[in-house]
Amino acid sequence: MKFLKPIFLKNRVFYLLGFASLLFALGFSWPWLVYIGFITLATLFIGIAIDLQNSAKQAQFISISRKVPKHFSMSDFNEVKLLIKNTGSHSVSIRIIDELPLQFQKRDFEVLQKVESESSEVHTYSLKPLTRGEYVFHNTNVFFTGKFGLVEYRKTISAKQIVKVYPSFEQMRKFELMLFNTGHTQDGIRKTPRIGHGYEFGDIRQYVPGDDPRSINWKASSRVGHMMVNNYQEEKSQKVYAIIDKSRVMRMPFEGLSLMDYAINTSLTILNIALRNQDNVGLITFSKELESFIPAQRRNNQIQKILDSLYVQTEGEYESNFQGLYESLRTKVKSRSMLLLFTNFMSLNALQRALPELKRINRDHLLVVVFFENTELQKFKSNKVTNLFDIASQTMAQRLSEELDQVMYELQKVGIQTIKTKPEDLTANTINKYLELKSRGLM
Structure with a gap:
């Protein structure tokens, strides 16, 4: 048949x-x-x-x-x-x-x-x-x-x-092209002018009006008979790590993707940009314990190694173990690095449990905590109320929103850099923060 x-x-x-x-x-x-x-x-x-x-x-x-x-x-x-x-x-x-x-x-x-x-x-x-x-x-x-x-x-x-x-390598290519080839602002990316100057010597050039007098090279000036200045450039070969929290708080969905998916896509993009900027890049993922570690390097196949690692990541069912993260960083990341920590704090109490470890990490490295704004909460706050239950619900929503603002304040109060962002703006805001910190020479 x-x-x-x-x-x-x-x-x-x-x-x-x-x-x-x-x-x-x-x-x-x-x-x-x-x-x-x-x-x-x-x-x-x-x-x-x-x-x-x-x-x-x-x-x-x-x-x-x-x-x-x-x-x-x-x-x-x-x-x-x-x-x-x-x-x-x-x-x-x-x-x-x-x-x-x-x-x-x-x-x-x-x-x-x-x-x-x-x-x-x-x-x-x-x-x-x-x-x-x-x-x-x-x-x-x-x-x-x-x-x-x-x-x-x-x-x-x-x-x-x-x-x-x-993970979204199309997004990675788009931002790379936007930042390094076109030189103009798109999708919220802005070039940040460098404050002061770097400390990595570049070359010696002739003095022009407006140059910093402190950069004058007196020995070179005496040899050629006119003013010469030292030209400094932005420090290169600094270490940048993307740290992705894989705990259950990152399973929250937004427009078909989980928060961890947004963090993964952004990590790939920012690490590629840092690599193009001649920095060393690496990747760390953790939840209950450290799960993935790619040392910061600047090799031709580094992005492919990161892609292969991000490709298999899944959200866990456990709480974030920031104590274990600190111990792992202390043994595996010896030199001062920029750490972009993608996580999510649902309340002020959740931050207070992690804050002691975050402060210890920030003492050894430049820590940037990236967490998410609850956009659904903001929409709910603007809804019309018709009964007593709606009033009570909106009061709780307002209180939770204020707690998330307090989370950002508490982190900044102890000197930790923060990014609070909507999921759809995560990549642009993270790139802007990276460029800002590089321009300020904080590493």
Whole structure:
């Protein structure tokens, strides 16, 4: 019975069968209708046979291949191409059902395409993955309909492909291009002028009005007979670590992504920018204990190592262990570094439990705590109240919002740099903070 599996009857077959059944039923009263019923059935079966032969013949001349990128970028639209080739002498209208990965949960995805004789067509569609991991594309099913529209014949093309979904490298490239190539402000990125000057010697050049007199090189000036100044440049090869909290507080969803997903995408972007800025970059992830550690380096394959590590990260079910984080940093990160800690504090009490360890970390390094503003809470505060329960709920929301503001104040009071941001503004705000701290020479 395998030969019947690719054959599907169209709706008009059942309409004609119903019509024939009606003729047979009426034949009890008008016998001549029975003959018309037999003629209808005979015509139907002949039409099915012709359609089946026609559609099966069309399938011999159609070939389809799927072209997907080597990797998908999470939370971005990724293009998939279907290359359709018709080697026959007649144009063909086909219906294509591509078996997408289960993660997309698309049950109604289909493509209607007409392919002219002896020609090729390319159909492009986009997919937006919202989770990291391996995505499996399965078969491509092509359906051919006969000229009478009675039968649909399915041709199954084996096209299993596995695609890895990485953190958003498209976002990484966009911000890299924006910051290093264009030189103008977009999406909230701003160039921060350097305050004072760096301490890394660059070269000696001739004095021009407006130069800092403290930079005058008197020995060089005496040799050439005119004023020369030392030219300093921004310090390079400093160490920058992205530290991602993988505890349960980072599982909160926002527009299809968890807070940890936002932190991962931003970590990849900021580390790539720091690497392009000739700093050494590394990665740390933790929850109950330290889970991933990539030492800060400036190598050609450093971003790929970070990508491969971020690709497999998942949120945990435990509380953040800041004591363990401090102990790990003390043994693994010996020199002073910029630490971008992506976490989330739900209340002032949560901060107070972690604050002693954060203060100890900040003594040895330049710590930047990045946590999230609860945008849903802000929306809820602006809702209209209609009863006593709404008033009580909004009062609690206002109190929680004030606690989160107090969290930022308590961190700044002890000298810890902070970023409180909406999830959608996380990348731009983090880049701006990095540029600001570099310009102020705080490392």
